[in-house]
Amino acid sequence: MSEKKKQHYVPKFYLKFFSIKHNQKHIKLCLKKSGEIIHQADLASQAQESYFYGKDLEREKWFGTIEDTTSIILKEVVKTKTLPKNNSDDYYWIWLFILLQAYRTRAHADEFNDIIDKTMKTAMKFESQFKDFEYDKYFFAYDDAIEKTMDILLKSLPMMRDMQIKLLLNKTTEEIITSDNPVSKYNQFLESRKFPFGHNGMASKGLQILYPLAPDLMLLMYDPKIYKVGNRKQFSQIVINEKDVGVLNLLTCLYANKVLYSTNNVTDFHFEQLLENSTKFKNQKKLELKYYDPVTNYDETKSVIVQHHKTPYMLNLNLSFVKQTQHAKSYKLSGYYSEIRDESYRNKR
Template structure:
């Protein structure tokens, strides 16, 4: 059967309305690939694709039910500028909103597809006389987005140790958002010039930014590393334009191809942000490489491993509101390629049990 809901949103419609105006029916858009900017686009056509979640409507219907719960919690945060108590039911719902918004979009799907394609290409190079599809089957668009969505519960568990605060914009330049509004960053590992992955959900020094309107932005962060405003303050006022510029640039370097903005943001400001973000690499690009591994140091038992990595957001973030605190500066990194926080490291050691819970086995 084919669902009647042809236009399926990968960015929750209730979320995009936070940046809309004129009866919440219009929104500003800028396409980073074509350079096209239009400040009065129709909201209902944004952040969506025809049958993005498939023709049967199963995933679309499930996500629609979840959105009604997510929307209530996010609305209360926006209206009252108050966060739910940590680890409360509403707080966990907030984390689900962040995880789902991060995963249910073309970027997540494209990452799955690119990783699959690159692995198949590497296998074809290494084993030219084998049928590649037998070793690594090709996946479809629906399989890619389904695989991405399977990790929601595990991601939420990884976020439970992070602190959360609200950034309140008091400048004349509003926050913008994008078709991938959840930005992962790691100021700490970037400053340490860490050469490996920096923005995984379990990494030391992780920061997550997600704007909720032209004047509000959530930040989740590793409190063992950072100080965000005063320790006891839940709401942090930002009155420095340069801080807002930097946080907005992250939407340009993070997005798939579109940034969104309200009537509080001018087209000239969008062009300014685009120019400032040009020198920095695009985040979320998949790169696959082959590595040689040796079993117990035995060359005769060497194995080929295909590693897929994703480019990090790196714009040399340096704001007045967010700083590495004294204890963070003293943090000694391990020799491991993956620098985990304590809680995600515990989860990783027990990942088999966690996976069974996620898959309800």
């Protein structure tokens, strides 16, 4: 039991891609809040908590099985700088791994519980019995928030099957960094349309998901109806420039929960600049709630509808390897609170 007590929400095999001098034992880290830098941190103790997935070890073993398979595939990708064949089994293992990583971290669990807390408190304010409730003294949350978010993800996976993966190659002298919440999301399409609501839902039209894989590699999952990335048949070694690396690292920094990671080739000054540049955007991503007046149900009970969305980071992102398709350029926004990639989902609601 004790050997399973420390449960990683960012796998050790993945962090080893960013280890110092490829020794796989140490990694350079920068604490996001204080800016403190540790040049040789113990890699095995990073991005983990005691019984993060529960003491029954069921979820921990499940992730372990997936990591055993995916680690072999990703190690080969890092070595060859080439993705598995499009739509192959190995390709979809990477697809699944990216999505699981996005939903299994401490940062995501805290964000989920923040939604639960604020939604509950908003609804409670319509109930007379809570008029004297001291809202600031309590925080509503699930102890098993990761279990809840995993259930949501797994039920939603079919709507992600249309997303395409490509592998970006960094040949510059600036290295790609990662973090304790390594997957970041963006939506250049909805940003360009000044869309006022959520940009980064799983079914959002124009969604982009970025996953640093190694100092010279980045995985990009994207909406292929909206973006052209490299040539149509080019899935690997899509070269990015130094400006691209800079803004992608900035996005990684913004999404990081507490810690940034890198090899020792990333200078302390680079981390300092990154943290300084991120301050102008850090307040952009926040939870916004909208509620409607209570309605009376057939049994004379009342219901309150609370709608929420996360405002996205808006960096005015301009990436050299991404262009919008003709479909994107001619697309007319629907006027709904969300823009859905597959319109059939919207019609079923």
